[in-house]
Amino acid sequence: MNKKLAAGAAILLMSAILACTPAPQQVQAADQIELLVDGEAAKAAGQPFYKGKTLYIPIRVLGEFYPYTFHWDNRRKIATLKSSDGASVFKAGSKLATAVGMGEVVLSGPVLLKNGHLYFPAYDLNTFTGAELVTDTSGRVDIRSGSMSTSVRVPTEPIAVAEENPKVKLYPALKDGDKYRGFILEAEGKRLRFNWEIPRFPNRPPQLFYADVNGDGKPEAVAVFVTGYGTGVYAQEIHVVSVKDGKEIKVTPPETAAEELVASSIQLEGSELRIDLNLRGKSPKKLQLRMSDAFPDYSYRTEIGFGGVTYYRVEGNKLIASSAGDIGFAYYIGDFEFTYANGPDGLRPESVKLKNLIDEISVEGQDKPAGK
Incomplete structure (x- = not known):
C-alpha cells in the first residue's frame, strides 16, 4: 500500500461512521489464536477467532495504530473511537461503512460482538491502516504494520x-x-x-x-x-x-563553524566572478577562485553560503562533515570538508578544506583542489 493510500486510510479510520444494519450474530467457538503486532503480543483485549473462513480480530487492535478514547454504548451496541482528528463508530452487525471523502465502504463481513468485545474481519485491516497480516499453521497471526503503527513496544529488528x-x-x-x-x-x-x-x-x-x-x-x-x-x-x-x-x-554544525573557519567574498567583475577564500583552523589556506562567463543578471551572494547540503561520516576515529558551499540559491561550487575534534563544549571542526570544485571554477596561482 503506497504512502498516499495509507494516509487516506488513516483519515478513513478516524472519520468513518459505520451504518446501523443487522443485529449481532452468534459466533462459533474457536481455538486460541496468538495475535502479534510487529512480532510482539498485541495489547488489545479480546481473542481472535474464525467464523467460517473469515478471521476476526478485536476492534481495539486499532489502538496499536492510532491513539484514541474508547466509548461503548451497551444499549445500542455501538463502539466509538474518538481522537483529535474525529471519531470512528462501529455497530455490532454492521457491514457497510461510510467514510468522509470516500463514500460507502463494504466490509468483507459484519462487525460481530463476542464475550463483551467487538470484532471486525482481519481482511479489512489493510483498508483502514495499510497493515498486512501473515498467518501460519501454528495459529499465529502477525500484523506487519509498516509505517502506520504507533506501538510503543521496541521492534525486534534494529533500523x-x-x-x-x-x-x-x-x-x-x-x-x-x-x-x-x-x-x-x-x-x-x-x-x-x-x-x-x-x-x-x-x-x-x-x-x-x-x-x-x-x-x-x-x-x-x-x-x-x-x-x-x-x-x-x-x-x-x-x-x-x-x-x-x-x-x-554536543556537535557544532558545519554552517555554524564556517562563521569562524571560512572567510569569503564574492565579487562580479564584468563577466567574471571572483571568489576570495581564507580557510582557517589547523591547516589554514588562502585561495582565489574565478568563474569566467558569469551571469551579469544573476543574484550572487556576497559570501559563500552553507547549510543546503550536508553529509556526515566517520573515517577511522574522525568525524567529518561535508557541506556544499553555494554562491546563490542551490548554486554549489564545491564541498567544504570539516574535520572535528574535541573542544571545551563538545565536538567542533578544527580544520576545513575545499574539495570537488566544479569545472567552471579555476584556482588562480595553484592547482585545483582534488576530489575525494
Whole structure:
C-alpha cells in the first residue's frame, strides 16, 4: 500500500461512521489464536477467532495504530473511537461503512460482538491502516504494520547497526506515521533511551558508527539521520552519545563553524566572478577562485553560503562533515570538508578544506583542489 493510500486510510479510520444494519450474530467457538503486532503480543483485549473462513480480530487492535478514547454504548451496541482528528463508530452487525471523502465502504463481513468485545474481519485491516497480516499453521497471526503503527513496544529488528561493532544497534521506540519519536541505543550491554524526533524515510535509513571521535579513549555511538532532501537540498541530523555515561555530546554544525573557519567574498567583475577564500583552523589556506562567463543578471551572494547540503561520516576515529558551499540559491561550487575534534563544549571542526570544485571554477596561482 503506497504512502498516499495509507494516509487516506488513516483519515478513513478516524472519520468513518459505520451504518446501523443487522443485529449481532452468534459466533462459533474457536481455538486460541496468538495475535502479534510487529512480532510482539498485541495489547488489545479480546481473542481472535474464525467464523467460517473469515478471521476476526478485536476492534481495539486499532489502538496499536492510532491513539484514541474508547466509548461503548451497551444499549445500542455501538463502539466509538474518538481522537483529535474525529471519531470512528462501529455497530455490532454492521457491514457497510461510510467514510468522509470516500463514500460507502463494504466490509468483507459484519462487525460481530463476542464475550463483551467487538470484532471486525482481519481482511479489512489493510483498508483502514495499510497493515498486512501473515498467518501460519501454528495459529499465529502477525500484523506487519509498516509505517502506520504507533506501538510503543521496541521492534525486534534494529533500523541501524554499527559496522565497527555489530553489537551496537539502534531501535525506534515509537513509530508515528512518517516520524520516529524516540530511540533506543543498544551498546556495551546497555539500552539507552533518547527522545529524538526524526522524519522517517524508508529509502534513506539512519547510519550508525562506533568510534572514538572525541579522543577520550572510549568509542562513542554516532547516529546520522536524513531529515530532508530534494532539489538542491540534503539535510542530516547527527547525535553523538558517550556510551560510558549515556550522555549526548554536543556537535557544532558545519554552517555554524564556517562563521569562524571560512572567510569569503564574492565579487562580479564584468563577466567574471571572483571568489576570495581564507580557510582557517589547523591547516589554514588562502585561495582565489574565478568563474569566467558569469551571469551579469544573476543574484550572487556576497559570501559563500552553507547549510543546503550536508553529509556526515566517520573515517577511522574522525568525524567529518561535508557541506556544499553555494554562491546563490542551490548554486554549489564545491564541498567544504570539516574535520572535528574535541573542544571545551563538545565536538567542533578544527580544520576545513575545499574539495570537488566544479569545472567552471579555476584556482588562480595553484592547482585545483582534488576530489575525494
